[in-house]
Structure formats: structure tokens, C-alpha cells
Amino acid sequence: MNHPQGKIAALLTLTGALTMAGAHAGTFPDFGYGPPKSVYSGPLFRLSQDYPTVAPGPSSMPAFFKHLPTTFSNDFETWRSYMNEVKAYCLEGNTGIGWDVQKNKVRQWYHMPWQHYGPNGREGIRGLTKEAPIKPLQLASTQKGSGQTYAVGIYNDIGGYTIGQVWKDPQNPDPSYTSQPKGFPNGTVVCKALFADIDVTTVPFLANPLLWNAYTTKTFTSTERAVTQVALIQMDIAVRDTRVSDTGWLFGTFQYNGAVTGKANWNNLVPVGIMWGNDPKETGNAFTNPTPTETKINPALKQTAINANTKELPPTHLGWNGRLNGPVDNPQASCLSCHMTAEYQQLALMNPTFQANPPPVGGEEWMKWFQNIPAGQPFTPGTRSTDYSLQLSGSLANFYDWKCNHSGVYADGQNACAKIQPLNLMKASNAPEQEVHKVQRSPELEDLQ
């Protein structure tokens, strides 16, 4: 373990005096796991944390906003050019600099603080966090071994402004900025690049892999770290758009296909699809496809559009009953299903299967995870929404875990937070007495503490 808890504590104490000045370089730690100099001497990850302190004006609106399709169809071809524009927006100025986004000459991007903390925290080369295991056969019928996923997400200036508001006082973050009547403003864009630590020779679409060095755990279940090479496998996008009536968000994803250019290249990312709602009335299970040999597109879904071009998109599993999910995502979930649970405190589980006795598939209890919830409305009444951002709910959970438990438990059995009035108030009086959950992408991570 190479977790500089002591350093974090010192940083936060020092910056306590700067609370009103907003966040600048050094306020929040860049990463939790730095590679030793003996094995890595290249550049290190820097957290982009100079969040705008004034709401960006109309000139910041992404140009692709003008090209949102006028009718929302489940025919992916009506979305293709829009998706290509969002992809270009995410990649422009970033690919040439290895996503060291503070060097981007086209537009500014920002990271979520407090992702360094805990066993899955950011590593020091690319800022990647540990995400989920890759199960045998999840990616392709030839993939017999297992693997793991790592990722880094970035917010544009419109979203970065809101992160800065929540974390204005680094000692007392305030999630009311992402809960109704507030929330991430129209025009917020989040892009996330996901990388696989897997034997790429067993996954046909990872031919000509685009590789990054990263300081990862040796295997998913190990806590020992090494500098490894991870392969670009997926890129997720999230766009806040007030014209999307049911959820206010569009979530889309791209999958790597090394055959597209025949070389290691970001242009090998081909669209999987886009979703703007969870199709709450569709309760079937026939299109769920955890070990894919083909992509099963469910025509009954009206709020998901999947790329049907099989020359371009390799066979892939999607999410529950064909709702959108990417190759390294959970086949029983969907992008919006997981993300609409984002709240502080995180009382909701992200997926109905993340419990000992899951409810019957497609039943009333199960379908709670496949409703449509408006942006900024919490999944669990009495909590505050973090507006579809699981990084934000995760970072708040990390921060309060550190703040509440770092100084130990008092003789009366209470921790530091139970002693402090403002922290008690963070929990709304009508919040149910329920267990608070860690914000983790997969339940297997629970076992790695």
C-alpha cells in the first residue's frame, strides 16, 4: 500500500484557511497511489481543480447542442452524427496530450476531487480509478481469462463550475448544489475513458490496442500495485440537456474496435448507442446477454438506440434486456439505471442485484431501478441528489468517511461527525434510517477492503 493518508491530512489542514478562495492546484490531492521512482520516472497525473467560479456563459454551450435530433427515435442512424460530434468534443485537444487535460488548448476540462481515497483510489500516472472485474467471456467468446477495468472521467467547464460550487469550502462540501431546484446546468458534458487490464490477444476487438501505462493492482483481487499496460476499451459520455423530458440526461457509449483504422488510435472508438430513459414499462428479460456472441437489439425499447451496424460494432452484451450498457458494464443494469441512484448520503443500491436476495427480475421492486427520475431528484426521498453523478456521490462518501472516521471513535462510541452539528444536518430529517452504501461500481469491490 502506498496511500499517503498523512499527506492528505496535512494538505487539508493547511488549506482550511483558504476555504473561501475556491479550489486551486494543491487543495485536493492529485492521486492516492503513486508509482515508486525506481519503477516509473515519467510525468505524474495532476488533478484539474481550478474550477470556474463564475457560471460559464452562452459561448461555452457545446456546438453539438444545435444538432440534437428533433424526434427521439430508437433508430441509431438518427443519432449517429450527434454521437460523432459528442465524441469529437470529448477527444478534441485531449488525445495528443494523453488526457493531461490542463494542457488542452481547445477547451478546459476538470476532474472530480476525492477520487484518490480508499483501495480503489486514483493511481498516479493517468489518474485512473479501479472500477470493476472483467469476467471470463464477458467481452468475447475467446476471452477465457478474467481482468479488471480502470477509468478516468472529465467534466467540461459548465459541469466544472458546479463541482467548484459543491466543493467551494473543501472542508464542508455541499450537495444542495446538485439537488433540485439546482443541479448540473444545461450543457454539462462528462466524458470517461475506460481501460482494460486483460490479455488483449483473447479479445478480437482489442487488436491494435491503444495502451496506457498505469499503476494498477496486479490482479483485480490483489492490493499490490505494479506499472502495467491497460488497453482503451470504452468511452462513456453524459450530457445534461433540458430538452430531454423524462430524465434530463443523455448517456451514450463507444466501444474500441481495432479493425477500424488498423492501428492504435482513438478513432477506433465506434458508437454502441445512446439512451435518454429507462423504458419503465418494458419488463421482459429475453435480450439480456451476459456472454455475447452477437449484439441483441431489443426493438421494444423506445428510449435506447443501439448501433445495428455489425461490420462496425463487434458483438457486445449491452445492459438489462437490451438497454444501453458498454462492454465493461454490468449486463443486468443500464447507464441511467445506475446513475439515477446517485445521491448523498448514498442510501440506494446502484442495482437490484447488489443485495443478498435480489427481487424477481422484471417485478415491481426490480423496476424501481428502471423508472425515469428527473435530473436533480434523489432516488431515495430525504437524501440530496448528486444529479446522476456517481463520481460526486462517491467523492462525498469518501470525504465524509475520511472526515468522520479519521480522528477515531470517541469513548461514547460516536465518531467525529456525530459530534458536529452541521454534519448531522447533512442528513435530512425525513431520511429513512437505512444503511449508507459505498459508491462502487460492482459489489465485488466490497470484498477487497
Ligand code: HEC
Ligand atoms: C453498475 C453501475 C454503473 C453502470 C451500469 C454505469 N455506470 Fe457510469 N459510473 C458508475 C460509477 C460508480 C461511477 C463513479 C466512479 C467512476 O468514475 O467509475 C461512474 C462514472 C461515470 C461517469 C463519470 C461521471 C459520473 O457521473 O460519475 C460517466 C460519464 C459514466 N459513468 C457514464 C456511464 C455510461 C455512459 C454508462 C452506460 C454505457 C454507465 N456509466 C454505466 C456506475 C455505473
